[in-house]
Amino acid sequence: MRVYLDNCCYNRLLDDRSYSQIYYERNSVMLILELTEQSAVQLIGSQMLMKEIQETSNLYKRSILQMIYSLCTEEISVDWPIIKRAEEIRHISNIKYKDSIHLACAESANADVLLTTDRKFMNNCHRIKTLTKVMNPNEWLMEVLY
Numbered sequence: 001m002r003v004y005l006d007n008c009c010y011n012r013l014l015d016d017r018s019y020s021q022i023y024y025e026r027n028s029v030m031l032i033l034e035l036t037e038q039s040a041v042q043l044i045g046s047q048m049l050m051k052e053i054q055e056t057s058n059l060y061k062r063s064i065l066q067m068i069y070s071l072c073t074e075e076i077s078v079d080w081p082i083i084k085r086a087e088e089i090r091h092i093s094n095i096k097y098k099d100s101i102h103l104a105c106a107e108s109a110n111a112d113v114l115l116t117t118d119r120k121f122m123n124n125c126h127r128i129k130t131l132t133k134v135m136n137p138n139e140w141l142m143e144v145l146y
Helices: 007-012 020-037 047-054 059-069 080-092 097-108 119-126 137-145
Strands: 002-005 042-046 074-076 113-115 133-135
Touching: 002 020, 002 097, 007 020, 007 047, 007 059, 020 042, 020 137, 042 047, 042 097, 047 059, 047 074, 047 097, 080 097, 097 113, 113 137, 119 133, 133 137
Parallel strands: 002 042, 002 113, 042 074, 113 133
Antiparallel strands: none
């Protein structure tokens, strides 16, 4: 199973866990990373993800995110076809620029799923035809495990 986590999934591990939704999403991402370590899931990264991680101003947080990113077995380069697909996605939807690049990268990698905790991004993806399924980590785990 090829899985692409967007930046908000990486950051969910460091978010305030006092809200139940954040707590459950964090646990789901942790389980996905555990499945990655067991080689049950192949984690796909991208230059876009690495760029966003490098833009993290908090050095401690950045080092944690880089450590998590090191679990990726493949990194997708943001090249002209990905930029072109991202522009196409933006033209037909309300998806933000960086999110459209994440989706284009996931599609280019033939990822089975792009996981995100961003409801607005996910809902916008459901309104257009995508080559990669876009889901919340909680929902995806429920589907895969059960």
